[in-house]
Amino acid sequence: MHEKYLEKQVKKTMELIEYMSQTIDDFRNFFKTDKEEKEFSLEKIIKNTVHLVESGFESLQIEIILDIKKDVKIKGFPNEYSQVLLNILSNAKDAIAPDKNKNKYVKIKLQKDKTGKSVLKIFNTGRPIRKNILDKIFDPYFTTKHESVGTGIGLYMSKTIINKNMKGNLYAINVKNGVEFTIEV
Ligand SMILES: Nc1ncnc2c1ncn2[C@@H]1O[C@H](COP(=O)(O)OP(=O)(O)O)[C@@H](O)[C@H]1O
Numbered sequence: 001m002h003e004k005y006l007e008k009q010v011k012k013t014m015e016l017i018e019y020m021s022q023t024i025d026d027f028r029n030f031f032k033t034d035k036e037e038k039e040f041s042l043e044k045i046i047k048n049t050v051h052l053v054e055s056g057f058e059s060l061q062i063e064i065i066l067d068i069k070k071d072v073k074i075k076g077f078p079n080e081y082s083q084v085l086l087n088i089l090s091n092a093k094d095a096i097a098p099d100k101n102k103n104k105y106v107k108i109k110l111q112k113d114k115t116g117k118s119v120l121k122i123f124n125t126g127r128p129i130r131k132n133i134l135d136k137i138f139d140p141y142f143t144t145k146h147e148s149v150g151t152g153i154g155l156y157m158s159k160t161i162i163n164k165n166m167k168g169n170l171y172a173i174n175v176k177n178g179v180e181f182t183i184e185v
């Protein structure tokens with residue numbers, strides 16, 4: 001066996017392991033679902049979740065701005081909701097990272113609509129999502145990232161959690177200077 005061949009196989013194997021561990025990360029919390037619906041504070045979930053990721057954002061000089069004037073309590077699955085927020089924040093970080101703009105940030109805004117439904121908007125600075133892929137980003141395995149980083153299941157899982165498990169709505173739009181995800185439950 002040639003040394004070159006061996007080297008190539010080792011490299012390929014390492015890439016596969018990396019990909020698998022990313023997939024495991026994505027799935028880890030998906031199956032750890034809460035059994036019963038319960039009432040929980042969105043302010044608390046948002047703050048806990050942001051705390052988990054803030055050092056990663058800090059190291060890239062991306063600010064996370066919270067706009068929570070009043071807490072909203074909803075009924076559902078807090079761990080799953082947190083997982084959705086993690087997915088959206090992780091994508092936001094990936095989207096902002098290559099941005100040359102000096103003013104890089106994520107803004108999380110919590111509101112309640114007229115019917116009492118919670119509306120959480122997560123805005124990130126960065127390039128808009130191209131029109132031809134905007135309706136594909138929630139499809140399973142759809143990714144525009146390199147195969148060693150992207151699995152394409154984050155948003156699919158998130159949509160399942162919000163729309164199916166919690167009877168809410170999750171969608172994304174391009175807005176001025178960035179992208180905005182909305183979670184309604
Ligand atoms: N905030 C965002 N800005 C731009 N594109 C995004 C954003 N969030 C998601 N996307 C697009 O949606 C795709 C699917 O996201 P996701 O399901 O989390 O899979 P992954 O992150 O593994 O690629 C991403 O590859 C990217 O093209």
Ligand SMILES: [Mg+2]
Nearest residue numbers: 087091154155
């Ligand atoms: Mg993702």
